[in-house]
Amino acid sequence: MSSIASKLKPTIDEAVARLISRAGNSRGLKVSDIALRVTASVEKYLLRDLPEAGHAEVIEFIDSLRADDLCLIIACENGNEEAWGDIVLNFDSSVKSAAYKFAKNKEDAEDLASSIWAELHGLKTDEAGNTKGKLSYYSGKGSLAGWLRAVTNQLAIDQFRKMKRLVQTEDDREFEILAQDSAGKNDGHTVVTATANPEEIYDTAEAESDIVSALHEAIEALEAEDRLLMKLYYFDGLKLKDIAATFGFHEATASRKLVRVQSAIRSSVESRLKELHGWNEAEINRHLAETAESLGVNLEQMFKALITVFFVQEIIRSAVL
Amino acid sequence: MEIEFDKEIDALLKKAGKSGAPAASVFDSHLDADEISMFAENAAPEAARTRMIGHFADCDRCRTILTNVIALKSESPAATESALPVAEEIVDEGSGRFVGWLSPRNLAFGFGALALMFSAFIGIGLIRNMSSGETQLAQADEKEISQPATRAMDSAANANSAEPAAGDTDSENANAEALAMDSDITSEPPLELAKNEAVTGKDVARRQPAASEGFSGSRADIGRLRDSKIEREEQAPSGEAADAAVLTDAAPVAKASAPAPPAPKTDSLTMRAGVEKKKEDDEVRLAANKAAATAESPAGEPSGSKRQISGKTFNRRNGVWYDSAYRSQPTTTVRRGTPEYRSLDSGVRTIAEQLSGTVVVLWKTKAYKIQ
Numbered sequence: 292m293s294s295i296a297s298k299l300k301p302t303i304d305e306a307v308a309r310l311i312s313r314a315g316n317s318r319g320l321k322v323s324d325i326a327l328r329v330t331a332s333v334e335k336y337l338l339r340d341l342p343e344a345g346h347a348e349v350i351e352f353i354d355s356l357r358a359d360d361l362c363l364i365i366a367c368e369n370g371n372e373e374a375w376g377d378i379v380l381n382f383d384s385s386v387k388s389a390a391y392k393f394a395k396n397k398e399d400a401e402d403l404a405s406s407i408w409a410e411l412h413g414l415k416t417d418e419a420g421n422t423k424g425k426l427s428y429y430s431g432k433g434s435l436a437g438w439l440r441a442v443t444n445q446l447a448i449d450q451f452r453k454m455k456r457l458v459q460t461e462d463d464r465e466f467e468i469l470a471q472d473s474a475g476k477n478d479g480h481t482v483v484t485a486t487a488n489p490e491e492i493y494d495t496a497e498a499e500s501d502i503v504s505a506l507h508e509a510i511e512a513l514e515a516e517d518r519l520l521m522k523l524y525y526f527d528g529l530k531l532k533d534i535a536a537t538f539g540f541h542e543a544t545a546s547r548k549l550v551r552v553q554s555a556i557r558s559s560v561e562s563r564l565k566e567l568h569g570w571n572e573a574e575i576n577r578h579l580a581e582t583a584e585s586l587g588v589n590l591e592q593m594f595k596a597l598i599t600v601f602f603v604q605e606i607i608r609s610a611v612l
Numbered sequence: 613m614e615i616e617f618d619k620e621i622d623a624l625l626k627k628a629g630k631s632g633a634p635a636a637s638v639f640d641s642h643l644d645a646d647e648i649s650m651f652a653e654n655a656a657p658e659a660a661r662t663r664m665i666g667h668f669a670d671c672d673r674c675r676t677i678l679t680n681v682i683a684l685k686s687e688s689p690a691a692t693e694s695a696l697p698v699a700e701e702i703v704d705e706g707s708g709r710f711v712g713w714l715s716p717r718n719l720a721f722g723f724g725a726l727a728l729m730f731s732a733f734i735g736i737g738l739i740r741n742m743s744s745g746e747t748q749l750a751q752a753d754e755k756e757i758s759q760p761a762t763r764a765m766d767s768a769a770n771a772n773s774a775e776p777a778a779g780d781t782d783s784e785n786a787n788a789e790a791l792a793m794d795s796d797i798t799s800e801p802p803l804e805l806a807k808n809e810a811v812t813g814k815d816v817a818r819r820q821p822a823a824s825e826g827f828s829g830s831r832a833d834i835g836r837l838r839d840s841k842i843e844r845e846e847q848a849p850s851g852e853a854a855d856a857a858v859l860t861d862a863a864p865v866a867k868a869s870a871p872a873p874p875a876p877k878t879d880s881l882t883m884r885a886g887v888e889k890k891k892e893d894d895e896v897r898l899a900a901n902k903a904a905a906t907a908e909s910p911a912g913e914p915s916g917s918k919r920q921i922s923g924k925t926f927n928r929r930n931g932v933w934y935d936s937a938y939r940s941q942p943t944t945t946v947r948r949g950t951p952e953y954r955s956l957d958s959g960v961r962t963i964a965e966q967l968s969g970t971v972v973v974l975w976k977t978k979a980y981k982i983q
Contacts, residue, residue, distance in 0.1 A: 336650075340659030352657060389684050425645070432657075433650035440684045441645035441652070444677040506624050515662075519669040526629035527679040533686050537678075539654040553618045556625070583623035 302346045303330055306353035314358035318366035318374055325365055329353055332430035361431030368426050378435075379408065385436040389443035393451060403450070407443050498578040499585065501568055502560065509559035517552045524549060643667055643674045652681040743951060921963050924973070933971040935979075943972060943981040956980065 307326045311317045337344050337352050366374035387404045394400035413424025429438050510518060520538070523529045535545035560579075564570045570578070643651075643664060650656045651664045668675045917928040925936040946953050948964060960975045964982040971982040 336657050336660045340657070340663055355655070385684075385688065388688060389680070392680060392684065428644055428646050430646050430650070433646065433653045433655045436688070437649035437653050437681060437685060438645055440681045441649040441677060444680045445645050445648075448673070448677065502624070503628070506628060510628070515666045515669040519665055519675070521625065522629075522669065522675060523679065525625040527675065528629075529679055529682060530686075533682050536686075537652055537654055537682055550618075553621045553625075557618055557621050560621075579620045579624075583620040 299333070299346065299349050300326075300330070302349050303333065303353065306350050310353060310356060310358045311362070314362045316359060316362065318362045318371060320362050320365060320369075324369070325361065328361070328365060328427075328430070329356065332356070332432065336430065336432060356431040357434060358431075360435035361429070364426050364429045364431070364435065368424075375412075382436055382439055383408075385439050386443050389440045390447065392444075393447040403443075403447060406450075407439075407446055410446055411439075411442065495581065495585070499582045501564065502578060502582045505560045505563040505567075506556065508563060509556045512559055513552065513555065517548065517555070520545070520548055521552045521556075642671060645677075648674060648678050649681060652678055652685060919967065921966050922959055924963065926963075926967060926971070926973075931969055933967045933969065933973075935973045937974045938972050938979060939974075941974070941979040943979040945981045945983060947983050953982070 304322055304326055307322050307329050310329070311320060311322065311325065333349055333352060337348060341348065363374055363378055367378055383404065386407055387400055390400040390403040390407065391397075394403050411424050411426055413426070425442055429435065510521065513521065516538075520534060523534050523537075524531065531545045531549070532542050535542040538545065561572075561575050564575050564578075647656070647660070647664055651661065651668070656664055668678055915928050915930055919926045919928075919933070926933040927936060928934075946956060953961065953964075957975060960973060960980055960982070963973050964971050971980075973980050973982065
């Protein structure tokens, strides 16, 4: 415990006592059982980024903790079998629904969920004989169900990447070959420029490359929140409703922010193209339109190739298995 | 929600996303599951949040996990987000069910349905009361008819017992006396009425057998009286006899409806019915007098007039509209405004409403006499 935290210990103990009284089922826990975990959370999430935080901020932080979820987790860590039964009974569905996202069938999902419960329970024990698993990383700030989903995702991604490194290298190579063949057959022709003029084809390809690099630089120049908002929407496919809920504002606010981000990106791209390549406004507009349209055509061909590769993968796996 | 995107930049960014982001920064350490989950739920402290945003913006691995956690969170129901879901779900289901019952919308529907049911009960009750009241009025009407009819028969009998000439005079006197009892008849010239009553007296005298047979004023006797009258009309539906028939109909009715001296044994219900009946009979009497006046003097529809209604042709004879298809079949007499009238076919009622006075119509092989 840091020196700052030790100064706040009486405040923390008082707030923890209030937390226990708030819980619907405190599982017989005392202040001493929970205070250590709460102190660690205060250090990690409050004092680390706000060292000057005072008693009011500490009390506010502890009062916002999920009392029942935290008591349940700590009781499980203490070896309370009834608590383990409750957590599996009440949250197995959350773990399995997260596992389904990664598994191809029900059996694989249940296997993944079982391995996650084992990870959570942990195979190691401390000096007191208590099991040490990932449960110790739960602070109580977010919901237990959300934490379990995040843990499931983390473990599933780690397992998937391990499997991918071992199994899917050849398939990736095959995908690359198909993608290159598709691009090669296209010969760089686009819907907009249907001529076979080599100079025009070269100019178009160069323009696309310039625009894409300017786009990347414009994205990097955005504020972190704007960049995250843009990536969650365009790269990760989240709905504006969900993005707004995550950031804590209204969906209309999220849409306005996104439009502002688009405008900022466009301004940045145009200024970079003018500055680095000497394009005038007409050239910029023309190349942007051509690039956007040609990328759409290429995307369609890439999508067809992707489907073909997917079926090939399935055939190979079924033959191997 | 539609957003006006810059389409070109939008296409370029999508392509950049598919082909892979620019070479991401290599991080020595990544965010742990606790940090990722709290950021996904917007639960990270502000200072830590800024740091996490910077990391997510450039780390594909952590951002991929974040994306998956966000997607799973949006798909999962809220009930699984607590360490105490079982008990809370039970409580929520029960209270939710009751809350659902007591929601404003359900309450509004319930009250509306109750109001409709209440209105229906009130309407049914009113209709029944009206029907029973009319039945009571009709019963009271028949009772009152029977009493004056008895008096009329008695007076006719008295008139008939005298010598022919004197009988006529006596019948005139008797009828005049009877009429004198009707204090409401003030508009007709008494002499003319007396003259007509003389004819009426003869007609009534012809009906003497009914009285001699023991006319007791019962409903059956009244029915026989009416039927015999109808038969006479059918046999000689012309001129003064018809007019006399009308008057015969009208006069006894008028007399019957006249406010006779209260019978000693009349109960309160009959008295009330009688008062109401008096008003109704006044209207009928006036209508009958008007019909008679119309028949005598062709100021309204004269005899021989023709009307086309509902594809039928009606001829006016002696103040009565006759269906051209009518061939002296037995008729069923129905009075306007009675429940029996309302139960008639709408076509018959339409004809009766368009023709004033008495209407004899043949409807679906059945002959009706609407008065």
